Amino acid sequence: MTSPISYAPELLVQTWFNTDRPMLLSSLRGRVVVMAAFQVLCPASIAVAIPQAQRIFETFAPDDVTVIGLHATFEHHDAFSTAMLKAFIQEYRLKFPIALDQPNHAGPIPHTMERYKMRGTPSLILVDRHGVIRKHAFGAVDDLRIGAEIGALIQEGGQSVALARSSAA
Amino acid sequence: MTSPISYAPELLVQTWFNTDRPMLLSSLRGRVVVMAAFQVLCPASIAVAIPQAQRIFETFAPDDVTVIGLHATFEHHDAFSTAMLKAFIQEYRLKFPIALDQPNHAGPIPHTMERYKMRGTPSLILVDRHGVIRKHAFGAVDDLRIGAEIGALIQEGGQSVALARSSAA
């Protein structure tokens, strides 16, 4: 069985945090991209997915892996504000770039979430060095498994895995 | 800086558990080998390393990754017995092959532990598809990092990572 190759579409973003300029996937060719979609009022996002995204950000070398957070406001629209997301990022001391998904005036699902056909939050998407989506998971993913998948995608490029704090052989 | 290539020496074993025949590293070429050295009276071995070894065993496909436990009796010799290790394996429901390191009549450090120059337990050793030692860690190693290293070693062989229960792209 083969799946058609699916290139990761660009994010449609209302506001970026923790980055001076918008992140373009087309500019990230050559790196593995980990996109962690979350929602600040989603318990599993806060307890599991956000800490894991932060661990991934701290574990891998920036030249190998780029972590991008995506706040997908697909419910509780009346409870959300940009100020709230900004305060959240500050309180949880997140350092990786985070995009606020662009609202969709035609319905509750924001544009990037719709474009990626995410089923909810947390969702985790892995994009390889060529821009192809290689994993699209909904719900919690364990560290060992996601670590293995990221490590394999890094290695595909023929480069060895450089960890931020490497362990000697 | 380059390190000399270090091939993983064969284990010197008093007794094997969970396997009908002795495991020879030379017979495991083509697979990544994860060797988890532990001691049943070492708290970090029991709380951290053994559950992690079991997770690795359950996560990766047997054709890609072989997990081997090594009980290194380097202290508390008077407290240890083969019956104790057997009961431990049964109670903790461990399913991967486990070797009892061969005692060394010349001193407290058993033969395999000495041969691998392990500093204590837990120790974790990664061997690539060609039999070369690629990681040699003492103490706890986090799941994300070890996952990445295993994933990269699997991928080096040119094969994509097959997880035991794979997540769809």
Next chain:
Amino acid sequence: MTSPISYAPELLVQTWFNTDRPMLLSSLRGRVVVMAAFQVLCPASIAVAIPQAQRIFETFAPDDVTVIGLHATFEHHDAFSTAMLKAFIQEYRLKFPIALDQPNHAGPIPHTMERYKMRGTPSLILVDRHGVIRKHAFGAVDDLRIGAEIGALIQEGGQSVALARSSAA
């Protein structure tokens, strides 16, 4: 050394959730009251204090212990809204009464937080069957310790501890 007895003042509340009528401490004489002050953008509140408040609510008999949550909006005022708190309570499936502390037009600290001289969130306050404050803690409190203090306050009334699901002797 003796401390002067300090009766727990009534809460000053903007909005109540999970209760049909305002909770008056004067009406709760005869019960131990556990007040858990939190803030939805405070990581320790969400990771530690709110789950603990929920466990306390589920562990003790309602005739012995009343749990009250207090959302103290003392920072991130621009990020907060009543709709956000309502969505939070729903998503985290909290069932105990929760008060939104009354804003203070003279400064950032809301009225109940000021009245109780809380230092921040999370804060935990224990009130005995006579309405006297018996514990006032800032930060995380471990379950064993808070369990012991609640158990002792229940017992002070001469009544034995009735747990929601009791364990037989």
Next chain:
Amino acid sequence: MTSPISYAPELLVQTWFNTDRPMLLSSLRGRVVVMAAFQVLCPASIAVAIPQAQRIFETFAPDDVTVIGLHATFEHHDAFSTAMLKAFIQEYRLKFPIALDQPNHAGPIPHTMERYKMRGTPSLILVDRHGVIRKHAFGAVDDLRIGAEIGALIQEGGQSVALARSSAA
């Protein structure tokens, strides 16, 4: 419904650790006694019950609460030795008195375990200040609940709860 009062029988002990002299329950009147029965090859004993016993030991004042460990060798007799228990206590840095239950030549269940009708390990027994058994639990018990029960038993004596490191009101 009423249960008959059941006084805690003395322990029948082969060897004591961490105490100069045998602990007699009759000498502990006036204190709450927490007896934690365990087995070194029982996973739940090691992962849950032993760390909890250590927390109880560290949390309560010695004048209020005495913690006693009981190693009940009711299975894996061939795997057990006194040297193993001694090494275990040293490696896990346990500081409370621990009794090795007296073997029973008539069967696998040692004498204290039989006398207390324990169903297995871990078991937790609470004895009040008068020597009466007030709780007899098999399996894991959560900290909040056991804390509440110990706190109530301390308070029954009319004394207020003195925690090892108390939190100010």
